[in-house]
Amino acid sequence: MRRFFARNAPAYVFLLPWLIGFFLLALGPILASLYLSFTRYDMVNVPEWVGLDNYVYMFTRDRRFWKALDVTFTYVALAVPARLIMALGVAMLLDKGLRTIGLYRAIFYLPSLLGASIAIAILWRQLFAADGVVNQILATFGIQGASWITNPNTSLYTLVILAMWQFGSPMLIFLAGLRGIPRDLYEAAEIDGTPRWRQFTRITLPLLAPVIFFNLVLQTIDAFKTFSSAFIISNGTGAPADSLLFYTVYLFNEAFKFFRMGYASALAWVLLIIIAVFTAVAFFTSKYWVHYENERD
Amino acid sequence: MTKLTRRSMLGAMGAAAAASAFSAIPAWAADRSIRHFWWGNPERDKRTFAVIDVFQKANPAIEVSGETIGWGDYWTKMATQTAGRNMADLVQMDYRFLFEYVRRGALLPLDEHIGKTLMIADFDQGPLEGGKVDGKLYALNIGSNSQVMVHNTRVFQEAGIDADLINWTWDDFAKACETITAKTNGAVKGSDDLSLMIETFESWVRQNGREFYDADGKVTATVDDVASYWQFWADLREKGAVRDADKTVILDPPIAESGIAVGDTAMSHFWSNQLVGIQAVAKDKIGAAMVPHKAGGKPGQFIKPSMFMSLSRDAKDTDAAIAYMNAWVNDPETTAILGLERGIPCSPKVRAALAPNLTEVEKMSVDYFEAIQSKVGPLPLPAPKGAGEVRDAFMRVGTDVVLGNAQAADAATAFIEEAQSIVERAQ
Numbered sequence: 001m002r003r004f005f006a007r008n009a010p011a012y013v014f015l016l017p018w019l020i021g022f023f024l025l026a027l028g029p030i031l032a033s034l035y036l037s038f039t040r041y042d043m044v045n046v047p048e049w050v051g052l053d054n055y056v057y058m059f060t061r062d063r064r065f066w067k068a069l070d071v072t073f074t075y076v077a078l079a080v081p082a083r084l085i086m087a088l089g090v091a092m093l094l095d096k097g098l099r100t101i102g103l104y105r106a107i108f109y110l111p112s113l114l115g116a117s118i119a120i121a122i123l124w125r126q127l128f129a130a131d132g133v134v135n136q137i138l139a140t141f142g143i144q145g146a147s148w149i150t151n152p153n154t155s156l157y158t159l160v161i162l163a164m165w166q167f168g169s170p171m172l173i174f175l176a177g178l179r180g181i182p183r184d185l186y187e188a189a190e191i192d193g194t195p196r197w198r199q200f201t202r203i204t205l206p207l208l209a210p211v212i213f214f215n216l217v218l219q220t221i222d223a224f225k226t227f228s229s230a231f232i233i234s235n236g237t238g239a240p241a242d243s244l245l246f247y248t249v250y251l252f253n254e255a256f257k258f259f260r261m262g263y264a265s266a267l268a269w270v271l272l273i274i275i276a277v278f279t280a281v282a283f284f285t286s287k288y289w290v291h292y293e294n295e296r297d
Numbered sequence: 298m299t300k301l302t303r304r305s306m307l308g309a310m311g312a313a314a315a316a317s318a319f320s321a322i323p324a325w326a327a328d329r330s331i332r333h334f335w336w337g338n339p340e341r342d343k344r345t346f347a348v349i350d351v352f353q354k355a356n357p358a359i360e361v362s363g364e365t366i367g368w369g370d371y372w373t374k375m376a377t378q379t380a381g382r383n384m385a386d387l388v389q390m391d392y393r394f395l396f397e398y399v400r401r402g403a404l405l406p407l408d409e410h411i412g413k414t415l416m417i418a419d420f421d422q423g424p425l426e427g428g429k430v431d432g433k434l435y436a437l438n439i440g441s442n443s444q445v446m447v448h449n450t451r452v453f454q455e456a457g458i459d460a461d462l463i464n465w466t467w468d469d470f471a472k473a474c475e476t477i478t479a480k481t482n483g484a485v486k487g488s489d490d491l492s493l494m495i496e497t498f499e500s501w502v503r504q505n506g507r508e509f510y511d512a513d514g515k516v517t518a519t520v521d522d523v524a525s526y527w528q529f530w531a532d533l534r535e536k537g538a539v540r541d542a543d544k545t546v547i548l549d550p551p552i553a554e555s556g557i558a559v560g561d562t563a564m565s566h567f568w569s570n571q572l573v574g575i576q577a578v579a580k581d582k583i584g585a586a587m588v589p590h591k592a593g594g595k596p597g598q599f600i601k602p603s604m605f606m607s608l609s610r611d612a613k614d615t616d617a618a619i620a621y622m623n624a625w626v627n628d629p630e631t632t633a634i635l636g637l638e639r640g641i642p643c644s645p646k647v648r649a650a651l652a653p654n655l656t657e658v659e660k661m662s663v664d665y666f667e668a669i670q671s672k673v674g675p676l677p678l679p680a681p682k683g684a685g686e687v688r689d690a691f692m693r694v695g696t697d698v699v700l701g702n703a704q705a706a707d708a709a710t711a712f713i714e715e716a717q718s719i720v721e722r723a724q
Contacts, residue, residue, distance in 0.1 A: 043380035044401035130543040147543035152700065236369060237689055240546045241696040256373040258686050258723070259397075261380070 037265035047262060054266035065267070067242050068250040075156060075246065076223040079163035084215055087167035091174035092204075105175070109168035120162075121232035125149055128158045149233060152243035159244070162229055170215040177211030178204070209290045217282050224275050227252070247271055329617045330360035334378075334385035336371035338552075340574060340638060347634045352624055359617045369549065372685075379403050386612035387622065390436045390605040392427060396679040398607070399430040405608045405615070406433040414619045416627055417644075424643040427602035427676055436605035437622060440640020443600045443669060444500060445569045446470075446586040449485075452563040453584070456480040462586035463668050467529065470564075470589040474538040477563045487538045488564035489556040490545040492530040492699050495691045497566045500588045500597030501526045503674055514681025514724070516716045523709035527698045531705055546696045553578045568603060569662055570640040576658040583658070585665040587672065596674035600666075604639045641666055683723025687716045 012019075037054060039047035058065050090108055094101055127133050128148035135145035148154045181204065189199045205212075227248040230238070237253070238245030251271070255264030335345060342365050349361045364385060366374055372394065378384045384403065398404050411417060411434070417425065420438075428436035448462070456477045460469045474487025491497045502509050502518045511517045533539045540556045547554070552571060556562030558578045567575060569585070576583050588598050606625060612618050624631050632647045637659045642648055648663075655663065694712040697703035703711075 042401060043376055044403055130541070150543050150546045152696070152702075235547070235549060237692070239693065239696065241700070241702070242693055253689075256376055258683070259376060 033265040033268060036262050037269050039262040040260075041262040041265075042259040043261050044259075050262070054263045055270075057263070058266060058270065064242065064245065064250060068238075068245045068247045071156065071238075071243065071245050072224060072226075072247040075159065075163075075226065076220060078157075078160045079226075080216070080219050080223050082160055082164045083167050083219055084170060084212070086164045087170035087215070088174050088208075088212075090167060091171045091178055094171075094175055095178040105172070108171060118228060118232055121229045124158065124162050124229065125233050150240050152241040155233070155240060155243045159226075159229060159233065163223070163226075170219055173211060173215055174208070177208050181207045206291065210292055213282070213286050213290045217279055220278055220282070221275055224271065224278070328360065329358055329614050330362070331387065331612070331614060331618050331621055332362050332364060332385035333387045333621070334364045334375070335389035336368045337365040338367070338574060340577070341365075344634050344636070344638055348625070348631050351628075351630050351634065352621055355624075355628075356617075356620065359614075359620070361621065382611055384609035384611040386609060386614070386618045388607050388609055389439075390607040392601055392603060392605070393680045393684055395428070395436055395605065395607075396430055397682055399435050400682075403610050404435045405610060405612065406435055407437060407608060407619075408434050410615075410619045414616065415623050419645065420626075421643040421645070423676075424600070424602045428605055430679075436602075436607045437626065438602040438604075438643045439606050439625060439635075440570055440602075440604040440637075441600055441643060441666075442568045442570050442603035442640045443666070443673065444496060444588050444598050445567055445572065445665065446588055447557050447565050447567050447572065447575055448584050448586055449557060449560075449563045449579070449581045450584045451581040452477060452481070452485050456563075462584070463672065465586070465589050466592050467589045468592070471529075471533060471538070474533055474564075475536060478536075478538045483537060485560065486540050486556065486562045487533070488540070489562050489566070490530055490534060490539040490542070490699065491566050492527055492534075493545065493692045493695045494566050495688050496568075497588060498523070498526050498691070499677075502597075503599075503677070504591040504594035504597040506595050508677050510678065510681055510684070510720070512678060514720060516687075516713065516720055518713070518716075520706075520709045520713050523712055524706045527695065527705035527709060531698065534699070542699050542701070545699050557583065569665060570603060570638065572662045572665075573636075573638055573656075573658055585661060587669055596672055598669065598673045599676050600669075600673050601676060602643075637662060681720055681723070683720045686719045686723065690715045690719060 036047060038049060038051060040050050040053075041047035094104055094108070129135075130145075130147035130150070132148075134148065138145040146154060148158045185203050185207075186199060189203060194202070225248060226246055230244045230246040230249050231252065234240075234244035234249065236249070236257075238249050247267070248271075251264050251267045254260045254267060333345075333349070335341070337345065345365065346363055349363050353359070353361055371389075375384070375388065379398075379401070390398065390404075407415060415437070417437070424438045424441045425434070428434055428438055446462075453473075456473075457480075458473045458476060460473055470488075477485060477487040498518075499509050502522045505522055507517050507519070507522065509516070509518045530539065534542065539545075540562050544556070544561070552558060552567075552574050555565050555567075555575070557565040558575060560580055564586075566588070572583065572585060590597065606622055608615065608618055608622070625635070626632070626642065626644055626647070629647075629650055632642060632644075632650065633654075635642075636651065637655070641663070642651070651659075652663075691712060694703075694708050694715065698705055698708045
């Protein structure tokens with residue numbers, strides 16, 4: 001026990017600010033929301049206990065709940081792989097050791113810093129509007145573009161592209177991972193005459209597996225919680241025709257627009273469970289494809 | 298966006314410090330302060346902060362802080378503040394949310410102040426009446442409103458449209474749309490596509506002799522009402538006489554992006570107090586027309602007390618708040634600054650004082666208001682709980698019709714079913 005603390009004390013010291021924040025600011029609201037999820041609460045009057053009603057309604061009668069799940073799952077399934085592939089690709093380019101690498105890293109990371117901001121969402125809306133930049137570029141090639149944002153068939157994909165573009169943070173982590181792969185492995189492969197793509201599948205991917213796993217879990221959780229971009233682009237409603245009704249947008253509307261705080265709390269807990277299940281599945285399956293270097297000893 | 302004067306900021310910080318350090322000593326409580334929260338736009342905010350300055354000068358003992366935010370976020374913030382028991386002392390209220398807030402116990406009645414500090418005895422009774430719930434006055438009218446079809450007078454003239462814009466019918470409207478589109482070779486479409494405007498649809502239902510909601514808050518609009526409305530626009534859309542579907546499905550666009558402001562279309566639906574704002578962003582001179590009528594139908598439009606000021610449950614210094622409220626509707630300096638931006642004031646004295654100094658567009662909105670007086674129907678009962686959600690559903694289902702993914706009749710059935718279940722669940 002004492003050894004455990006001696007070894008981990010610095011970690012806990014660094015964690016302390018977060019732990020304090022968690023216990024002082026987050027735990028109370030979390031427990032309150034669990035309680036509220038069993039009530040009918042309009043934010044003004046006293047919450048009224050309704051048992052499992054919120055959950056029963058959600059699963060049996062609420063069509064928009066299923067629509068929100070549909071939209072969110074589709075988004076996660078497309079955006080997470082797209083972003084990870086983009087991030088890995090750029091990381092590998094940068095890993096080649098450009099002289100001005102610091103500058104490039106900063107430039108490539110920028111969209112991620114701006115990504116969560118309202119300004120980018122508004123910019124996106126302008127880019128993909130009927131008379132937006134994207135269509136103007138297409139028009140120079142003689143292609144008549146649709147109004148991507150206002151067409152329910154395409155609106156979700158504009159957000160997937162936005163997600164792809166915000167590859168900065170997984171890219172930096174990939175870059176660090178790539179730096180950790182011993183160069184001599186590639187040199188040996190080079191001497192053996194192994195083709196590039198084979199080097200990629202036999203050396204890079206396996207040795208990067210722990211980093212890929214880490215990024216996958218983090219980005220999946222992130223994607224499930226997508227809110228601000230969808231909220232802004234759909235004017236807060238999930239429009240057009242609910243094609244941007246992300247789970248969190250629906251939750252927000254139920255809570256703050258329609259005074260159903262109890263129901264929104266129930267929605268939040270269901271989302272928590274969904275994310276937990278996905279993370280658990282990722283961890284469970286990881287032992288079949290993620291190998292750590294120190295496992296050898 | 299919250300604007301705080303330096304003085305009020307320091308005052309608030311000092312008060313907070315004093316409160317935490319010496320909560321037993323009520324010395325700071327002598328400082329009188331009130332908060333006023335409204336939904337706004339740049340023009341309205343400018344005028345309101347000017348009013349606050351005037352009031353501060355006249356009442357140096359009372360500290361007023363103003364908070365403003367756009368309509369979309371206003372109700373979210375208000376709901377949060379209400380839940381946190383931290384409402385501003387005075388809040389701007391809308392007819393469609395009034396009952397909801399009164400029923401939740403978030404507002405205080407004003408009756409005991411009338412005649413003592415709140416001087417509204419000579420006001421128009423009709424518009425005042427709209428602020429009453431269960432016989433008590435909870436909301437002071439600070440501007441009346443009605444629906445209006447805004448039109449581009451230059452395009453109308455060039456296309457040779459000479460319809461009677463007060464008494465015209467939907468047939469006249471459709472013909473005007475086609476003529477304008479044809480005369481301009483489609484460069485200017487006749488009108489914005491109003492398929493998703495539940496406000497216009499509400500007039501349509503009333504012209505059919507029904508209210509959208511009955512006295513019990515049940516949905517009384519029928520599938521036929523909705524289907525015929527969506528079909529009317531679908532026909533115009535097919536003829537290319539209204540704005541493109543792509544631009545229609547952008548929900549609640551700012552005034553500056555409406556067809557009439559951009560020059561895409563010659564007509565659009567608004568509320569009359571927005572005329573001043575639209576003229577500010579439109580290139581051509583605008584005019585005001587009534588929402589078209591049904592041949593032999595009932596009146597669809599109504600005059601609505603659109604903007605109210607209400608006293609919140611969390612108000613501490615109610616006397617100061619009432620004094621401020623009183624200045625808003627009676628003080629000549631204040632009312633001159635406010636003008637008609639929030640609608641037509643319901644004090645005859647204020648209207649008379651404003652008359653000589655009206656701008657061209659303000660004069661037009663007053664004339665419009667006079668012209669429709671005998672043409673409008675009674676004010677509908679306040680919308681039931683869930684009405685905001687029904688509005689969203691109308692736009693959501695309507696979007697499928699506009700984009701050609703659903704037939705008007707099928708979508709209408711789906712909408713009415715959904716509207717009924719929303720209202721039921723909200724009770």
